[in-house]
Amino acid sequence: MRRLPSPLIDFRTALSEAISGVGDATVRANYQAQFADPNDVAIETEFQASAQTAMLYSLPRIASDDGDLVVYGNLRKSALTKLYTQYFVPKGKPARQLYDRLKLTANGKCPLCGDIGHVRTLDHYIPKANFPLYSVMPGNLIPCCRDCNTEKLDAFSATLDGQTLHPYFDDEKFFDEQWVAARVIPSGPPVIEYYISPPDYWSPAEKSRVAAHFLEYDLAERFGVEAGADLSETIDTRRTTLRDFSPVEYAEYLREKSVNMSLPVNNWRRVMFSCLASDEWFCSHPH
Ligand SMILES: [Zn+2]
Structure with a gap:
Protein backbone atom coordinates (compact mmCIF):
# COMPACT_ATOMS: atom_id res chain seq x y z
CA MET A 1 0.00 0.00 0.00
CA GLY A 162 -11.51 -8.37 -6.60
CA GLN A 163 -8.26 -6.86 -7.86
CA THR A 164 -5.61 -6.01 -5.30
CA LEU A 165 -3.84 -2.65 -5.43
CA HIS A 166 -1.21 -2.01 -8.06
CA PRO A 167 1.62 0.13 -6.60
CA TYR A 168 2.68 1.52 -9.99
CA PHE A 169 -0.62 2.37 -11.60
CA ASP A 170 -3.52 2.64 -9.21
CA ASP A 171 -5.21 5.88 -8.27
CA GLU A 172 -3.39 8.06 -5.72
CA LYS A 173 -6.36 7.91 -3.36
CA PHE A 174 -5.50 4.31 -2.40
CA PHE A 175 -2.11 5.46 -1.14
CA ASP A 176 -2.84 8.98 0.13
CA GLU A 177 -6.15 8.48 1.90
CA GLN A 178 -6.64 6.42 5.00
CA TRP A 179 -8.58 3.17 4.66
CA VAL A 180 -6.83 1.00 7.26
CA ALA A 181 -8.35 1.44 10.71
CA ALA A 182 -7.82 -0.16 14.11
CA ARG A 183 -9.56 -0.51 17.43
CA VAL A 184 -8.31 -1.34 20.90
CA ILE A 185 -9.80 -4.46 22.46
CA PRO A 186 -9.77 -3.70 26.20
CA SER A 187 -8.32 -6.89 27.57
CA GLY A 188 -5.34 -7.73 29.69
CA PRO A 189 -3.06 -7.16 27.85
CA PRO A 190 -4.84 -4.87 25.36
CA VAL A 191 -5.00 -6.06 21.76
CA ILE A 192 -5.13 -4.02 18.54
CA GLU A 193 -7.54 -5.23 15.90
CA TYR A 194 -7.23 -3.98 12.32
CA TYR A 195 -10.05 -3.60 9.83
CA ILE A 196 -10.81 -1.51 6.78
CA SER A 197 -12.77 1.70 6.75
CA PRO A 198 -12.45 3.39 3.35
CA PRO A 199 -13.80 6.95 2.91
CA ASP A 200 -17.56 7.09 2.32
CA TYR A 201 -17.28 8.86 -1.01
CA TRP A 202 -15.26 6.02 -2.61
CA SER A 203 -17.15 3.93 -5.16
CA PRO A 204 -18.32 0.44 -4.18
CA ALA A 205 -15.65 -1.02 -6.52
CA GLU A 206 -12.90 1.02 -4.84
CA LYS A 207 -14.06 -0.13 -1.42
CA SER A 208 -14.14 -3.72 -2.62
CA ARG A 209 -10.64 -3.48 -3.98
CA VAL A 210 -9.07 -2.40 -0.70
CA ALA A 211 -11.05 -5.17 1.01
CA ALA A 212 -9.61 -7.64 -1.51
CA HIS A 213 -6.09 -6.34 -0.92
CA PHE A 214 -6.49 -6.51 2.87
CA LEU A 215 -7.81 -10.07 2.68
CA GLU A 216 -5.45 -11.45 0.05
CA TYR A 217 -2.32 -10.34 1.90
CA ASP A 218 -3.77 -11.36 5.27
CA LEU A 219 -3.14 -7.87 6.62
CA ALA A 220 -5.50 -8.00 9.62
CA GLU A 221 -3.52 -10.90 11.01
CA ARG A 222 -0.07 -9.64 10.00
CA PHE A 223 -0.65 -6.06 11.23
CA GLY A 224 -2.02 -7.48 14.50
CA VAL A 225 1.16 -9.50 15.06
CA GLU A 226 3.37 -6.46 14.44
CA ALA A 227 1.24 -4.29 16.70
CA GLY A 228 1.31 -6.87 19.50
CA ALA A 229 5.08 -6.65 19.80
CA ASP A 230 5.08 -2.86 19.60
CA LEU A 231 2.24 -2.45 22.05
CA SER A 232 3.98 -4.18 24.94
CA GLU A 233 6.90 -1.78 24.53
CA THR A 234 4.50 1.19 24.45
CA ILE A 235 2.83 -0.01 27.64
CA ASP A 236 6.21 -0.47 29.35
CA THR A 237 7.14 3.11 28.49
CA ARG A 238 3.84 4.32 29.95
CA ARG A 239 4.58 2.46 33.19
CA THR A 240 8.10 3.80 33.51
CA THR A 241 9.32 6.98 31.80
CA LEU A 242 5.82 8.37 31.13
CA ARG A 243 4.21 7.38 34.45
CA ASP A 244 3.58 10.99 35.46
CA PHE A 245 1.68 11.88 32.26
CA SER A 246 -2.02 12.58 32.64
CA PRO A 247 -4.33 10.66 30.26
CA VAL A 248 -4.62 13.81 28.12
CA GLU A 249 -0.84 14.31 27.97
CA TYR A 250 -0.37 10.67 27.17
CA ALA A 251 -2.95 10.81 24.35
CA GLU A 252 -1.14 13.84 22.94
CA TYR A 253 2.17 11.98 23.12
CA LEU A 254 0.69 9.02 21.19
CA ARG A 255 -0.88 11.28 18.59
CA GLU A 256 2.42 13.02 17.95
CA LYS A 257 4.12 9.67 17.67
CA SER A 258 1.69 8.58 14.96
CA VAL A 259 2.44 11.58 12.74
CA ASN A 260 6.07 12.27 13.64
CA MET A 261 7.36 9.07 12.12
CA SER A 262 6.29 10.33 8.67
CA LEU A 263 4.92 6.94 7.75
CA PRO A 264 2.37 6.37 4.97
CA VAL A 265 -1.24 6.96 6.13
CA ASN A 266 -2.12 3.27 6.00
CA ASN A 267 1.01 2.02 7.72
CA TRP A 268 0.09 -0.29 10.63
CA ARG A 269 2.21 1.62 13.17
CA ARG A 270 0.84 5.00 12.28
CA VAL A 271 -2.73 3.65 12.42
CA MET A 272 -1.96 1.95 15.73
CA PHE A 273 -0.69 5.09 17.48
CA SER A 274 -3.54 7.20 16.22
CA CYS A 275 -6.03 4.57 17.40
CA LEU A 276 -4.37 4.36 20.84
CA ALA A 277 -4.38 8.16 21.14
CA SER A 278 -8.15 8.28 20.51
CA ASP A 279 -8.92 5.47 22.93
CA GLU A 280 -9.94 6.91 26.27
CA TRP A 281 -9.80 3.55 28.03
CA PHE A 282 -6.26 2.89 26.84
CA CYS A 283 -4.96 6.34 27.78
CA SER A 284 -6.47 6.39 31.26
CA HIS A 285 -6.23 2.76 32.29
CA PRO A 286 -2.99 1.51 33.92
CA HIS A 287 -2.11 -1.70 32.04
ZN1 LIG B 1 4.91 -7.60 1.84
Missing part, protein backbone atom coordinates in the same frame (compact mmCIF):
# COMPACT_ATOMS: atom_id res chain seq x y z
CA ARG A 2 2.84 2.21 -0.77
CA ARG A 3 3.01 3.92 -4.15
CA LEU A 4 6.02 3.13 -6.31
CA PRO A 5 7.16 5.09 -9.35
CA SER A 6 6.39 3.06 -12.48
CA PRO A 7 9.48 1.36 -13.93
CA LEU A 8 11.72 3.25 -16.32
CA ILE A 9 12.55 0.01 -18.13
CA ASP A 10 10.33 -0.62 -21.15
CA PHE A 11 8.97 -3.92 -22.44
CA ARG A 12 11.19 -3.92 -25.54
CA THR A 13 14.34 -3.64 -23.41
CA ALA A 14 13.16 -6.34 -21.01
CA LEU A 15 12.32 -8.65 -23.93
CA SER A 16 15.54 -8.14 -25.82
CA GLU A 17 17.68 -8.59 -22.69
CA ALA A 18 15.82 -11.79 -21.79
CA ILE A 19 16.07 -13.14 -25.34
CA SER A 20 19.78 -12.33 -25.52
CA GLY A 21 20.28 -14.80 -22.66
CA VAL A 22 18.83 -17.73 -24.63
CA GLY A 23 21.74 -20.13 -25.24
CA ASP A 24 20.38 -22.07 -28.22
CA ALA A 25 20.79 -19.97 -31.39
CA THR A 26 17.73 -21.44 -33.13
CA VAL A 27 15.48 -20.86 -30.14
CA ARG A 28 16.85 -17.36 -29.71
CA ALA A 29 16.28 -16.52 -33.40
CA ASN A 30 12.71 -17.75 -33.12
CA TYR A 31 12.00 -15.51 -30.12
CA GLN A 32 13.54 -12.57 -32.01
CA ALA A 33 11.44 -13.32 -35.09
CA GLN A 34 8.19 -13.46 -33.07
CA PHE A 35 8.88 -10.10 -31.42
CA ALA A 36 10.46 -8.45 -34.51
CA ASP A 37 7.22 -6.68 -35.30
CA PRO A 38 6.79 -3.37 -33.45
CA ASN A 39 3.61 -4.94 -32.07
CA ASP A 40 5.39 -5.43 -28.78
CA VAL A 41 5.04 -1.69 -28.26
CA ALA A 42 1.27 -2.10 -28.62
CA ILE A 43 1.36 -4.91 -26.04
CA GLU A 44 2.91 -2.52 -23.52
CA THR A 45 0.58 0.34 -24.40
CA GLU A 46 -2.44 -1.91 -23.90
CA PHE A 47 -1.06 -3.25 -20.62
CA GLN A 48 -0.46 0.23 -19.22
CA ALA A 49 -3.82 1.58 -20.34
CA SER A 50 -5.52 -1.39 -18.69
CA ALA A 51 -3.48 -1.01 -15.51
CA GLN A 52 -4.31 2.70 -15.20
CA THR A 53 -8.02 1.99 -15.46
CA ALA A 54 -7.95 -1.14 -13.24
CA MET A 55 -8.89 -3.29 -16.23
CA LEU A 56 -6.05 -5.82 -16.14
CA TYR A 57 -8.50 -8.53 -15.07
CA SER A 58 -10.10 -8.25 -18.51
CA LEU A 59 -6.97 -9.02 -20.58
CA PRO A 60 -7.13 -12.35 -22.46
CA ARG A 61 -6.65 -15.10 -19.90
CA ILE A 62 -5.47 -18.66 -20.30
CA ALA A 63 -7.20 -21.04 -17.92
CA SER A 64 -4.99 -23.36 -15.91
CA ASP A 65 -6.46 -26.41 -17.63
CA ASP A 66 -6.03 -25.01 -21.13
CA GLY A 67 -2.66 -26.71 -21.54
CA ASP A 68 0.34 -25.33 -23.35
CA LEU A 69 -1.47 -23.17 -25.88
CA VAL A 70 0.11 -21.09 -28.62
CA VAL A 71 -0.24 -17.55 -27.28
CA TYR A 72 1.74 -15.16 -29.44
CA GLY A 73 3.15 -15.79 -32.95
CA ASN A 74 4.28 -19.39 -32.71
CA LEU A 75 5.22 -19.04 -29.02
CA ARG A 76 3.47 -21.30 -26.56
CA LYS A 77 2.65 -20.40 -22.98
CA SER A 78 5.70 -22.37 -21.76
CA ALA A 79 8.06 -20.46 -24.10
CA LEU A 80 6.72 -17.15 -22.78
CA THR A 81 6.91 -18.07 -19.09
CA LYS A 82 10.47 -19.35 -19.63
CA LEU A 83 11.46 -15.85 -20.73
CA TYR A 84 11.02 -14.97 -17.07
CA THR A 85 12.02 -18.14 -15.18
CA GLN A 86 15.04 -19.11 -17.30
CA TYR A 87 16.17 -15.88 -18.94
CA PHE A 88 15.19 -13.03 -16.60
CA VAL A 89 15.65 -14.28 -13.04
CA PRO A 90 18.77 -16.50 -13.02
CA LYS A 91 21.99 -14.85 -11.90
CA GLY A 92 24.45 -14.53 -14.75
CA LYS A 93 21.78 -13.92 -17.41
CA PRO A 94 21.95 -10.45 -19.03
CA ALA A 95 18.37 -9.60 -17.94
CA ARG A 96 19.21 -10.26 -14.28
CA GLN A 97 20.44 -6.65 -13.95
CA LEU A 98 16.92 -5.50 -14.89
CA TYR A 99 15.43 -7.84 -12.28
CA ASP A 100 17.75 -6.34 -9.66
CA ARG A 101 16.97 -2.78 -10.75
CA LEU A 102 13.23 -3.40 -10.46
CA LYS A 103 13.70 -4.83 -6.96
CA LEU A 104 15.60 -1.72 -5.89
CA THR A 105 12.79 0.71 -6.77
CA ALA A 106 11.00 -0.16 -3.51
CA ASN A 107 13.98 0.91 -1.35
CA GLY A 108 13.96 -2.44 0.38
CA LYS A 109 10.45 -2.23 1.88
CA CYS A 110 7.52 -4.19 0.52
CA PRO A 111 4.84 -1.93 -1.02
CA LEU A 112 2.09 -4.58 -0.79
CA CYS A 113 1.99 -4.98 3.00
CA GLY A 114 2.91 -1.37 3.64
CA ASP A 115 6.47 -1.91 4.79
CA ILE A 116 6.21 -4.92 7.11
CA GLY A 117 8.45 -7.11 5.00
CA HIS A 118 11.72 -6.60 3.17
CA VAL A 119 11.81 -6.93 -0.60
CA ARG A 120 13.05 -10.37 -1.56
CA THR A 121 11.50 -11.05 -4.94
CA LEU A 122 9.41 -9.76 -7.82
CA ASP A 123 5.74 -10.66 -8.03
CA HIS A 124 3.69 -10.81 -11.22
CA TYR A 125 0.64 -8.63 -10.65
CA ILE A 126 -1.22 -10.68 -13.26
CA PRO A 127 0.19 -14.22 -13.01
CA LYS A 128 2.37 -15.48 -15.81
CA ALA A 129 0.52 -18.81 -15.79
CA ASN A 130 -2.67 -17.10 -16.96
CA PHE A 131 -1.16 -14.10 -18.75
CA PRO A 132 2.15 -15.45 -20.15
CA LEU A 133 2.54 -12.64 -22.69
CA TYR A 134 3.29 -10.31 -19.74
CA SER A 135 5.88 -12.53 -18.04
CA VAL A 136 8.67 -9.94 -18.45
CA MET A 137 6.49 -6.81 -18.70
CA PRO A 138 8.23 -4.37 -16.29
CA GLY A 139 4.91 -2.83 -15.19
CA ASN A 140 3.72 -6.30 -14.20
CA LEU A 141 6.72 -6.98 -11.95
CA ILE A 142 6.32 -5.69 -8.41
CA PRO A 143 9.04 -5.87 -5.75
CA CYS A 144 7.65 -7.61 -2.70
CA CYS A 145 8.43 -9.53 0.45
CA ARG A 146 8.33 -13.28 0.83
CA ASP A 147 5.16 -13.28 2.91
CA CYS A 148 3.21 -11.24 0.37
CA ASN A 149 4.49 -13.47 -2.40
CA THR A 150 3.33 -16.56 -0.48
CA GLU A 151 -0.04 -15.15 0.61
CA LYS A 152 -0.97 -14.21 -2.90
CA LEU A 153 -3.54 -16.49 -4.50
CA ASP A 154 -2.54 -18.14 -7.75
CA ALA A 155 -5.79 -17.20 -9.42
CA PHE A 156 -6.05 -13.55 -10.33
CA SER A 157 -9.47 -11.99 -9.83
CA ALA A 158 -11.86 -12.28 -12.75
CA THR A 159 -13.69 -9.11 -11.70
CA LEU A 160 -12.72 -5.49 -11.26
CA ASP A 161 -13.80 -5.53 -7.59
Whole structure:
Protein backbone atom coordinates (compact mmCIF):
# COMPACT_ATOMS: atom_id res chain seq x y z
CA MET A 1 0.00 0.00 0.00
CA ARG A 2 2.84 2.21 -0.77
CA ARG A 3 3.01 3.92 -4.15
CA LEU A 4 6.02 3.13 -6.31
CA PRO A 5 7.16 5.09 -9.35
CA SER A 6 6.39 3.06 -12.48
CA PRO A 7 9.48 1.36 -13.93
CA LEU A 8 11.72 3.25 -16.32
CA ILE A 9 12.55 0.01 -18.13
CA ASP A 10 10.33 -0.62 -21.15
CA PHE A 11 8.97 -3.92 -22.44
CA ARG A 12 11.19 -3.92 -25.54
CA THR A 13 14.34 -3.64 -23.41
CA ALA A 14 13.16 -6.34 -21.01
CA LEU A 15 12.32 -8.65 -23.93
CA SER A 16 15.54 -8.14 -25.82
CA GLU A 17 17.68 -8.59 -22.69
CA ALA A 18 15.82 -11.79 -21.79
CA ILE A 19 16.07 -13.14 -25.34
CA SER A 20 19.78 -12.33 -25.52
CA GLY A 21 20.28 -14.80 -22.66
CA VAL A 22 18.83 -17.73 -24.63
CA GLY A 23 21.74 -20.13 -25.24
CA ASP A 24 20.38 -22.07 -28.22
CA ALA A 25 20.79 -19.97 -31.39
CA THR A 26 17.73 -21.44 -33.13
CA VAL A 27 15.48 -20.86 -30.14
CA ARG A 28 16.85 -17.36 -29.71
CA ALA A 29 16.28 -16.52 -33.40
CA ASN A 30 12.71 -17.75 -33.12
CA TYR A 31 12.00 -15.51 -30.12
CA GLN A 32 13.54 -12.57 -32.01
CA ALA A 33 11.44 -13.32 -35.09
CA GLN A 34 8.19 -13.46 -33.07
CA PHE A 35 8.88 -10.10 -31.42
CA ALA A 36 10.46 -8.45 -34.51
CA ASP A 37 7.22 -6.68 -35.30
CA PRO A 38 6.79 -3.37 -33.45
CA ASN A 39 3.61 -4.94 -32.07
CA ASP A 40 5.39 -5.43 -28.78
CA VAL A 41 5.04 -1.69 -28.26
CA ALA A 42 1.27 -2.10 -28.62
CA ILE A 43 1.36 -4.91 -26.04
CA GLU A 44 2.91 -2.52 -23.52
CA THR A 45 0.58 0.34 -24.40
CA GLU A 46 -2.44 -1.91 -23.90
CA PHE A 47 -1.06 -3.25 -20.62
CA GLN A 48 -0.46 0.23 -19.22
CA ALA A 49 -3.82 1.58 -20.34
CA SER A 50 -5.52 -1.39 -18.69
CA ALA A 51 -3.48 -1.01 -15.51
CA GLN A 52 -4.31 2.70 -15.20
CA THR A 53 -8.02 1.99 -15.46
CA ALA A 54 -7.95 -1.14 -13.24
CA MET A 55 -8.89 -3.29 -16.23
CA LEU A 56 -6.05 -5.82 -16.14
CA TYR A 57 -8.50 -8.53 -15.07
CA SER A 58 -10.10 -8.25 -18.51
CA LEU A 59 -6.97 -9.02 -20.58
CA PRO A 60 -7.13 -12.35 -22.46
CA ARG A 61 -6.65 -15.10 -19.90
CA ILE A 62 -5.47 -18.66 -20.30
CA ALA A 63 -7.20 -21.04 -17.92
CA SER A 64 -4.99 -23.36 -15.91
CA ASP A 65 -6.46 -26.41 -17.63
CA ASP A 66 -6.03 -25.01 -21.13
CA GLY A 67 -2.66 -26.71 -21.54
CA ASP A 68 0.34 -25.33 -23.35
CA LEU A 69 -1.47 -23.17 -25.88
CA VAL A 70 0.11 -21.09 -28.62
CA VAL A 71 -0.24 -17.55 -27.28
CA TYR A 72 1.74 -15.16 -29.44
CA GLY A 73 3.15 -15.79 -32.95
CA ASN A 74 4.28 -19.39 -32.71
CA LEU A 75 5.22 -19.04 -29.02
CA ARG A 76 3.47 -21.30 -26.56
CA LYS A 77 2.65 -20.40 -22.98
CA SER A 78 5.70 -22.37 -21.76
CA ALA A 79 8.06 -20.46 -24.10
CA LEU A 80 6.72 -17.15 -22.78
CA THR A 81 6.91 -18.07 -19.09
CA LYS A 82 10.47 -19.35 -19.63
CA LEU A 83 11.46 -15.85 -20.73
CA TYR A 84 11.02 -14.97 -17.07
CA THR A 85 12.02 -18.14 -15.18
CA GLN A 86 15.04 -19.11 -17.30
CA TYR A 87 16.17 -15.88 -18.94
CA PHE A 88 15.19 -13.03 -16.60
CA VAL A 89 15.65 -14.28 -13.04
CA PRO A 90 18.77 -16.50 -13.02
CA LYS A 91 21.99 -14.85 -11.90
CA GLY A 92 24.45 -14.53 -14.75
CA LYS A 93 21.78 -13.92 -17.41
CA PRO A 94 21.95 -10.45 -19.03
CA ALA A 95 18.37 -9.60 -17.94
CA ARG A 96 19.21 -10.26 -14.28
CA GLN A 97 20.44 -6.65 -13.95
CA LEU A 98 16.92 -5.50 -14.89
CA TYR A 99 15.43 -7.84 -12.28
CA ASP A 100 17.75 -6.34 -9.66
CA ARG A 101 16.97 -2.78 -10.75
CA LEU A 102 13.23 -3.40 -10.46
CA LYS A 103 13.70 -4.83 -6.96
CA LEU A 104 15.60 -1.72 -5.89
CA THR A 105 12.79 0.71 -6.77
CA ALA A 106 11.00 -0.16 -3.51
CA ASN A 107 13.98 0.91 -1.35
CA GLY A 108 13.96 -2.44 0.38
CA LYS A 109 10.45 -2.23 1.88
CA CYS A 110 7.52 -4.19 0.52
CA PRO A 111 4.84 -1.93 -1.02
CA LEU A 112 2.09 -4.58 -0.79
CA CYS A 113 1.99 -4.98 3.00
CA GLY A 114 2.91 -1.37 3.64
CA ASP A 115 6.47 -1.91 4.79
CA ILE A 116 6.21 -4.92 7.11
CA GLY A 117 8.45 -7.11 5.00
CA HIS A 118 11.72 -6.60 3.17
CA VAL A 119 11.81 -6.93 -0.60
CA ARG A 120 13.05 -10.37 -1.56
CA THR A 121 11.50 -11.05 -4.94
CA LEU A 122 9.41 -9.76 -7.82
CA ASP A 123 5.74 -10.66 -8.03
CA HIS A 124 3.69 -10.81 -11.22
CA TYR A 125 0.64 -8.63 -10.65
CA ILE A 126 -1.22 -10.68 -13.26
CA PRO A 127 0.19 -14.22 -13.01
CA LYS A 128 2.37 -15.48 -15.81
CA ALA A 129 0.52 -18.81 -15.79
CA ASN A 130 -2.67 -17.10 -16.96
CA PHE A 131 -1.16 -14.10 -18.75
CA PRO A 132 2.15 -15.45 -20.15
CA LEU A 133 2.54 -12.64 -22.69
CA TYR A 134 3.29 -10.31 -19.74
CA SER A 135 5.88 -12.53 -18.04
CA VAL A 136 8.67 -9.94 -18.45
CA MET A 137 6.49 -6.81 -18.70
CA PRO A 138 8.23 -4.37 -16.29
CA GLY A 139 4.91 -2.83 -15.19
CA ASN A 140 3.72 -6.30 -14.20
CA LEU A 141 6.72 -6.98 -11.95
CA ILE A 142 6.32 -5.69 -8.41
CA PRO A 143 9.04 -5.87 -5.75
CA CYS A 144 7.65 -7.61 -2.70
CA CYS A 145 8.43 -9.53 0.45
CA ARG A 146 8.33 -13.28 0.83
CA ASP A 147 5.16 -13.28 2.91
CA CYS A 148 3.21 -11.24 0.37
CA ASN A 149 4.49 -13.47 -2.40
CA THR A 150 3.33 -16.56 -0.48
CA GLU A 151 -0.04 -15.15 0.61
CA LYS A 152 -0.97 -14.21 -2.90
CA LEU A 153 -3.54 -16.49 -4.50
CA ASP A 154 -2.54 -18.14 -7.75
CA ALA A 155 -5.79 -17.20 -9.42
CA PHE A 156 -6.05 -13.55 -10.33
CA SER A 157 -9.47 -11.99 -9.83
CA ALA A 158 -11.86 -12.28 -12.75
CA THR A 159 -13.69 -9.11 -11.70
CA LEU A 160 -12.72 -5.49 -11.26
CA ASP A 161 -13.80 -5.53 -7.59
CA GLY A 162 -11.51 -8.37 -6.60
CA GLN A 163 -8.26 -6.86 -7.86
CA THR A 164 -5.61 -6.01 -5.30
CA LEU A 165 -3.84 -2.65 -5.43
CA HIS A 166 -1.21 -2.01 -8.06
CA PRO A 167 1.62 0.13 -6.60
CA TYR A 168 2.68 1.52 -9.99
CA PHE A 169 -0.62 2.37 -11.60
CA ASP A 170 -3.52 2.64 -9.21
CA ASP A 171 -5.21 5.88 -8.27
CA GLU A 172 -3.39 8.06 -5.72
CA LYS A 173 -6.36 7.91 -3.36
CA PHE A 174 -5.50 4.31 -2.40
CA PHE A 175 -2.11 5.46 -1.14
CA ASP A 176 -2.84 8.98 0.13
CA GLU A 177 -6.15 8.48 1.90
CA GLN A 178 -6.64 6.42 5.00
CA TRP A 179 -8.58 3.17 4.66
CA VAL A 180 -6.83 1.00 7.26
CA ALA A 181 -8.35 1.44 10.71
CA ALA A 182 -7.82 -0.16 14.11
CA ARG A 183 -9.56 -0.51 17.43
CA VAL A 184 -8.31 -1.34 20.90
CA ILE A 185 -9.80 -4.46 22.46
CA PRO A 186 -9.77 -3.70 26.20
CA SER A 187 -8.32 -6.89 27.57
CA GLY A 188 -5.34 -7.73 29.69
CA PRO A 189 -3.06 -7.16 27.85
CA PRO A 190 -4.84 -4.87 25.36
CA VAL A 191 -5.00 -6.06 21.76
CA ILE A 192 -5.13 -4.02 18.54
CA GLU A 193 -7.54 -5.23 15.90
CA TYR A 194 -7.23 -3.98 12.32
CA TYR A 195 -10.05 -3.60 9.83
CA ILE A 196 -10.81 -1.51 6.78
CA SER A 197 -12.77 1.70 6.75
CA PRO A 198 -12.45 3.39 3.35
CA PRO A 199 -13.80 6.95 2.91
CA ASP A 200 -17.56 7.09 2.32
CA TYR A 201 -17.28 8.86 -1.01
CA TRP A 202 -15.26 6.02 -2.61
CA SER A 203 -17.15 3.93 -5.16
CA PRO A 204 -18.32 0.44 -4.18
CA ALA A 205 -15.65 -1.02 -6.52
CA GLU A 206 -12.90 1.02 -4.84
CA LYS A 207 -14.06 -0.13 -1.42
CA SER A 208 -14.14 -3.72 -2.62
CA ARG A 209 -10.64 -3.48 -3.98
CA VAL A 210 -9.07 -2.40 -0.70
CA ALA A 211 -11.05 -5.17 1.01
CA ALA A 212 -9.61 -7.64 -1.51
CA HIS A 213 -6.09 -6.34 -0.92
CA PHE A 214 -6.49 -6.51 2.87
CA LEU A 215 -7.81 -10.07 2.68
CA GLU A 216 -5.45 -11.45 0.05
CA TYR A 217 -2.32 -10.34 1.90
CA ASP A 218 -3.77 -11.36 5.27
CA LEU A 219 -3.14 -7.87 6.62
CA ALA A 220 -5.50 -8.00 9.62
CA GLU A 221 -3.52 -10.90 11.01
CA ARG A 222 -0.07 -9.64 10.00
CA PHE A 223 -0.65 -6.06 11.23
CA GLY A 224 -2.02 -7.48 14.50
CA VAL A 225 1.16 -9.50 15.06
CA GLU A 226 3.37 -6.46 14.44
CA ALA A 227 1.24 -4.29 16.70
CA GLY A 228 1.31 -6.87 19.50
CA ALA A 229 5.08 -6.65 19.80
CA ASP A 230 5.08 -2.86 19.60
CA LEU A 231 2.24 -2.45 22.05
CA SER A 232 3.98 -4.18 24.94
CA GLU A 233 6.90 -1.78 24.53
CA THR A 234 4.50 1.19 24.45
CA ILE A 235 2.83 -0.01 27.64
CA ASP A 236 6.21 -0.47 29.35
CA THR A 237 7.14 3.11 28.49
CA ARG A 238 3.84 4.32 29.95
CA ARG A 239 4.58 2.46 33.19
CA THR A 240 8.10 3.80 33.51
CA THR A 241 9.32 6.98 31.80
CA LEU A 242 5.82 8.37 31.13
CA ARG A 243 4.21 7.38 34.45
CA ASP A 244 3.58 10.99 35.46
CA PHE A 245 1.68 11.88 32.26
CA SER A 246 -2.02 12.58 32.64
CA PRO A 247 -4.33 10.66 30.26
CA VAL A 248 -4.62 13.81 28.12
CA GLU A 249 -0.84 14.31 27.97
CA TYR A 250 -0.37 10.67 27.17
CA ALA A 251 -2.95 10.81 24.35
CA GLU A 252 -1.14 13.84 22.94
CA TYR A 253 2.17 11.98 23.12
CA LEU A 254 0.69 9.02 21.19
CA ARG A 255 -0.88 11.28 18.59
CA GLU A 256 2.42 13.02 17.95
CA LYS A 257 4.12 9.67 17.67
CA SER A 258 1.69 8.58 14.96
CA VAL A 259 2.44 11.58 12.74
CA ASN A 260 6.07 12.27 13.64
CA MET A 261 7.36 9.07 12.12
CA SER A 262 6.29 10.33 8.67
CA LEU A 263 4.92 6.94 7.75
CA PRO A 264 2.37 6.37 4.97
CA VAL A 265 -1.24 6.96 6.13
CA ASN A 266 -2.12 3.27 6.00
CA ASN A 267 1.01 2.02 7.72
CA TRP A 268 0.09 -0.29 10.63
CA ARG A 269 2.21 1.62 13.17
CA ARG A 270 0.84 5.00 12.28
CA VAL A 271 -2.73 3.65 12.42
CA MET A 272 -1.96 1.95 15.73
CA PHE A 273 -0.69 5.09 17.48
CA SER A 274 -3.54 7.20 16.22
CA CYS A 275 -6.03 4.57 17.40
CA LEU A 276 -4.37 4.36 20.84
CA ALA A 277 -4.38 8.16 21.14
CA SER A 278 -8.15 8.28 20.51
CA ASP A 279 -8.92 5.47 22.93
CA GLU A 280 -9.94 6.91 26.27
CA TRP A 281 -9.80 3.55 28.03
CA PHE A 282 -6.26 2.89 26.84
CA CYS A 283 -4.96 6.34 27.78
CA SER A 284 -6.47 6.39 31.26
CA HIS A 285 -6.23 2.76 32.29
CA PRO A 286 -2.99 1.51 33.92
CA HIS A 287 -2.11 -1.70 32.04
ZN1 LIG B 1 4.91 -7.60 1.84
